[in-house]
Amino acid sequence: MAAKRLERLPVWAFWRDERFIRAVIQIVVLGGVIWLGITAANNVAFSLRQQGIALGFDFLNNGAGFDIGDTLIPYTNSDTFARALLVGLLNTLVVSVTGIVLATILGIFVGIARLSSNWLVSRTAWLFIELMRNVPLLVLLVFLYTAVFLKLPRARQAISVGPIYLSNRGVAVPWGEPTETWGAFLAVLGAALVGAVMAGVGMRVWQNRSGRPKPIVLPALGVLLGASVVGWFALPQPPLTLSYPEIAGFNFRGGRTFTPEFMALLLGLVIYTAAFIGEVVRAGIQSVPKGQVEAARALGFGPGRTLQLIVFPQALRVIVPPLTNQYLNLTKNSTLAVAIGYPDLFSVSGTIINQTGRAVEMIAVVMAVYLSTSLFTSLLMNLYNRRVRLVER
Amino acid sequence: MSLSAQPLPQRPVAEPLPPPTERFTLLGWLYKNLFNTWYNAVLTVVMVVLIALAVRAAGEWALSIARWEVITTNLRLFAIGQYPAAALWRVWASVVLLWGVAGLSIGVWGQRAYGSVGMLLAFPFVLGVLATDETTRWALLGTTVAGAFGYGLGLLRKRWLRRLAIVGWIAYFPLVIVLIAGLGDEAPLLPSVPTNLWGGLLLTLLLTVVGIVFSFPLGVLLALGRRSKLPIVSALSVIYIEVVRGVPFVTVLFMAQLMLPLFLPGVTIDRVIRAMAGVVLFSAAYLAENVRGGLQAIPRGQYEAAYALGFKPWQTTLLIILPQALKAVIPILVGQFIALFKDTSLVVIVGLLDLMGIAKTVLAQPDFLGLQAEVYAFVALVYGVFSFLMSTLSQRLEQRLNAAR
Numbered sequence: 005m006a007a008k009r010l011e012r013l014p015v016w017a018f019w020r021d022e023r024f025i026r027a028v029i030q031i032v033v034l035g036g037v038i039w040l041g042i043t044a045a046n047n048v049a050f051s052l053r054q055q056g057i058a059l060g061f062d063f064l065n066n067g068a069g070f071d072i073g074d075t076l077i078p079y080t081n082s083d084t085f086a087r088a089l090l091v092g093l094l095n096t097l098v099v100s101v102t103g104i105v106l107a108t109i110l111g112i113f114v115g116i117a118r119l120s121s122n123w124l125v126s127r128t129a130w131l132f133i134e135l136m137r138n139v140p141l142l143v144l145l146v147f148l149y150t151a152v153f154l155k156l157p158r159a160r161q162a163i164s165v166g167p168i169y170l171s172n173r174g175v176a177v178p179w180g181e182p183t184e185t186w187g188a189f190l191a192v193l194g195a196a197l198v199g200a201v202m203a204g205v206g207m208r209v210w211q212n213r214s215g216r217p218k219p220i221v222l223p224a225l226g227v228l229l230g231a232s233v234v235g236w237f238a239l240p241q242p243p244l245t246l247s248y249p250e251i252a253g254f255n256f257r258g259g260r261t262f263t264p265e266f267m268a269l270l271l272g273l274v275i276y277t278a279a280f281i282g283e284v285v286r287a288g289i290q291s292v293p294k295g296q297v298e299a300a301r302a303l304g305f306g307p308g309r310t311l312q313l314i315v316f317p318q319a320l321r322v323i324v325p326p327l328t329n330q331y332l333n334l335t336k337n338s339t340l341a342v343a344i345g346y347p348d349l350f351s352v353s354g355t356i357i358n359q360t361g362r363a364v365e366m367i368a369v370v371m372a373v374y375l376s377t378s379l380f381t382s383l384l385m386n387l388y389n390r391r392v393r394l395v396e397r
Numbered sequence: 398m399s400l401s402a403q404p405l406p407q408r409p410v411a412e413p414l415p416p417p418t419e420r421f422t423l424l425g426w427l428y429k430n431l432f433n434t435w436y437n438a439v440l441t442v443v444m445v446v447l448i449a450l451a452v453r454a455a456g457e458w459a460l461s462i463a464r465w466e467v468i469t470t471n472l473r474l475f476a477i478g479q480y481p482a483a484a485l486w487r488v489w490a491s492v493v494l495l496w497g498v499a500g501l502s503i504g505v506w507g508q509r510a511y512g513s514v515g516m517l518l519a520f521p522f523v524l525g526v527l528a529t530d531e532t533t534r535w536a537l538l539g540t541t542v543a544g545a546f547g548y549g550l551g552l553l554r555k556r557w558l559r560r561l562a563i564v565g566w567i568a569y570f571p572l573v574i575v576l577i578a579g580l581g582d583e584a585p586l587l588p589s590v591p592t593n594l595w596g597g598l599l600l601t602l603l604l605t606v607v608g609i610v611f612s613f614p615l616g617v618l619l620a621l622g623r624r625s626k627l628p629i630v631s632a633l634s635v636i637y638i639e640v641v642r643g644v645p646f647v648t649v650l651f652m653a654q655l656m657l658p659l660f661l662p663g664v665t666i667d668r669v670i671r672a673m674a675g676v677v678l679f680s681a682a683y684l685a686e687n688v689r690g691g692l693q694a695i696p697r698g699q700y701e702a703a704y705a706l707g708f709k710p711w712q713t714t715l716l717i718i719l720p721q722a723l724k725a726v727i728p729i730l731v732g733q734f735i736a737l738f739k740d741t742s743l744v745v746i747v748g749l750l751d752l753m754g755i756a757k758t759v760l761a762q763p764d765f766l767g768l769q770a771e772v773y774a775f776v777a778l779v780y781g782v783f784s785f786l787m788s789t790l791s792q793r794l795e796q797r798l799n800a801a802r
Contacts, residue, residue, distance in 0.1 A: 030629040039634060044660045051662040080481055122437045123430035124444045138784040139777045142746075142753060147777065148761075151770035153745040244410035350647060363655040371644045371652075378643035 048106070048364065050316075055361070063360055069120035072347045074263055084355050085356055092352030095371065099266065099348065100335040103273040107334060108327075110274060111281025118179055118286045129282065136279030142340055147345040149268035156264075159254050169250050169256060175267050179260035187245035192235030200228035217309070265346035269338065277334045284330060287325035322390045332378055339374075345383055349373060415802060458770075467578035467765040468775050475775075476761060478596015478750050484579075485510065488586070489536040491573045498565040504551015505559050506797075517544045540596035570610045577603060592669035594751065599778060600669070604741040604751065608676040609734055615677065616684025617723075620712065624692050632716040634685070641682035646740055650675040654747045672744045680737050687729045691722035735784045742780070752776055 018024050052059060071081050076094045089358040117129035136144075154172055157163065162171035169176040204224035209219040236242065247290060249259030262270075292315050300310040342351035353366040432438040468475070477488055502508050512707060518541050525537030551558055577599070579589035595603060622634030641649065653675030657666055668676075696717055703713040724728075745753035754770045759765060767771075 026627055030627050032627050033633065047662050048656070048659045051659040054662065114589060120437075120440075120509055121430070121433060122444075124448075128448070134785070135781070136737075138739075138755075138781040138788070140742040140780055142742045143773060143777045143780060146753070147769070147773040151773055157771070211567050229690075246534070291592065339645040339647045340743070340746075342647065354651075359654070363651075364659070367648060367652050367656065370648050371640075374645055374648065375643040379639070382639075 026362030027253040029131035052364070055205075057361055061365055063362055063365075066360075068356070068359075071358065072352065073345070074266055074347055089369070090354050092347055092349040095341075095346070096335075096338055096348040096350075097236045099338050099341070099346070101270055101275070101335050103270055103277065104331050105340070106270070106274045107281055107330075111330075112285050114278055114282030115285025115289065118282055119289060124142040133282055133327055134277050141272065141276050142343055145268060145272040145340055145344055148272050151311060153268045155262035157250055159256060160250060162256075163317065165176060166207055167259075169249055169251070171256075173255055174261045174262065174263045176249035176256040176259050178246050178248045181247045183241055183243055183245055185239040185241050186243045188239055189235055190394065192239075196228050196235070200224040201230055203227045222233055251262040263346075265341070265344050268344055269341050269348075271347045272332055273337060276337070280330050280333070281327065284323055284326045287326075288319040292318045317392075324392070325385060328381055332381055335377060336374060371377065421607050441545055463771050463774075464765075464768055465760065465771060467762075467768045467771050470764075471755075471762075475597050475755055476780075477599040478755055479594045480596065480599060481590060481594060484588075484590050484592070487576045487590075489539070490575055492536070493540050493543045494572070495567065496540045496786040497547040498562065498569055500544040500547025500549075501551045501558065501565060502547075502562045504548040505554065505562050507551075514548055517548070550554045570606050573579050573606060574603070576608070591604065592667050595669060598750065598752050598753045600744075600751045601738070603678055604673060604744065605734070605738045607673045608680050608737050608741070611673075612680035612684055612737075613682035616639045617688050617719065619681060620688035620692060621686035624690055638685050641679055642686070646679055646745055647743055649679045650743060650747050653678070669750060670746070672747060674739060676737070676744075677741075680733070683733055683736075685732070687726050687733055688722065690729065691724075691726035694717065694725050695722055728747075728795040731787060731794070735787050735791075736786055738787070739780060752779060 019224075049059075065084050067082055068085045068088040069081050070088070072079055072088060072091050074095055075091050076098065077087075077091060114129050115134065117125050118133065120126045120129070130134050146328050153174075156170050156172045157175045159169075159171045162169040162173075162176075167178045171385075203223070203226075206219050207218050207220045247258040249256045249261065251257075255261075296314055296318065297310055300314040305314065310339065312323055338348055338352040342346040342354055345351070347355075353370050357363050357366050414500065439579070448739045462784050477485070480488065492704060496517065497536070500514070503513050503517065507513060521540040522536045525534050527539065528534040551562070572750050576587065577590065579594070582589050616649045619638055622630050623638060625634070627630045650672060653671045654668065657671050657674060658664075699721065700713060701719055703717045741751060742753045745757065747755070750758065752777060756776050760769060760772055
């Protein structure tokens, strides 16, 4: 019967064929996008020709001619644009990584405080979270920079908290100065790390063989700490000497001074992101049903092992994806440095655009950097999700 | 054993106990919530001391040290920037309309929402009474009346009123854009106001509204595109969404600001429009992901049922799937709009005079040098009040929608 019906269909009615319609739609869409792209590219080429600018990255080898306040690697204004960009990239990295670590610690703290049985503590955490969630990060950053860090007293009248000095020149803290044995100590540290991993793996193998729980983290930590401490004292001279900041004229000598821009950016990013991480942590902990804890206790797990083996793995499954999202947000938000003059990748690029007019190239560079970070992270995230997702029938 | 029902043996029934009397006593509450363990007691004491110190310091600053005249003198600048005084009535008309629609909505949908009505009416009334300026006072009192009128109308609870409220909300935003922007240079009633005169809170809100109105359809399209079975359409949507979500908002704004003129040589697009384009393009990608979440929550049966009833694919999408999907994600969408509202503050980086931009210009006034703390605290307060209101509203909405399910 079906064959008969098919025969009756007019053969030439191909425009009614769903496959045909789908192909046409796709070709039209693709054609439209390609046309849009070509037109845009043509127009950009035309406008650039009018302005007398040629596309290309050769200019990166020219002398930058501007100074950068915060540098991790040696940089002077006679270095190239490429090096200036590298300085910016490193600054972005430093602020992002430090920010992520601190925001995670503070965020976990906030999340736990939010769940505290103490009314005052949980309300305070709630207030903090609401405050951060309802005020733009930019306002927070500019407030911290102009109304807090720049309003600190001058270096001579610096507020001292123990060995730390707060002034409008920034925050001066004691800092380790590497000595001649620093390289050797790094080698020891590397060896200790390898040893720790081996110890951990060994304990795990033992656990699997014996079928009884064995400590894994503690021995590994023990090896790491023990080897580092032995290395520190065995070397002929300590690998680091502490240098304390002291007021010298209008500035500080010794130690390390973090600029107000860096401090404002870091503090702003940390407390802002911590509020969001706090909510993520709270949701994760609350997502583990109480029955899971009770069942674990009934099966004879101790409180510690219940947390370690039952609660954390399940909570982490809920926590990790939004947590990574927050990490990415923090990294992307670090571009707001441009508003308070901290030379991150974006603000260095902005300076280069102002100097050379190379908007197309610089925006492409910045976008490529952030995009590859995001895509790489989401790749890792997908791998992780595949590992931890619930395996159902 | 017989299967027939046996009468259950009579058990002696005890007198029912009275319901537990959990009386609210202050001491009991304190004990339960603040001093239930020794470490909580310690924590409570420490927190009380810390909070008292913080409140005292903040209070002292706000009441005796801070120079709030920087705000009161520049209130108009903060509100509307350089928007011409002759066209001020259009701003007020937008506010009055908003209150009317909001009052109507509370009247139609609210159930014993006396708190909301009270807030709605008291807010402009109190401000109106306090206002020193004649125009402002009458405009604010007019706003109060509009809100009360809308609420009274809504209490009639007619079906057409409910429709009117929905239409009102949908029509409100385009209407406001027309009202503020004007119809054309020659238009007798609503002459154009050039966008470079828009500023302050007005610009911030307009950027948000334009962002919502234009990015919403774009976001829905992208979400549908991503879910599409056509590989090219879905691939293009995924690329757009992931690229935009992968880069910081500032770079999108910068790109709109610097690249749009390159894309369209010969056409001059002013800065505000360019910033709006950036906001829309950026926000659409995030909206698309939220809408996709809603689309994924719709069971297959809904599609199959629609097809079985003879709906064409586009009818299925438009009439069956989208309404359900969008309803499911309303709270998330509101959250996204709050984020958009906060994000518009970044346009100050490309040199626009929104609330943050005005704050900068105010701080450059020679009379008010060095008052960053006051100005930015005020700006934070304005942003905070607006987004807190929006999020409270969305929580209410969420409760109502959940209750209706």
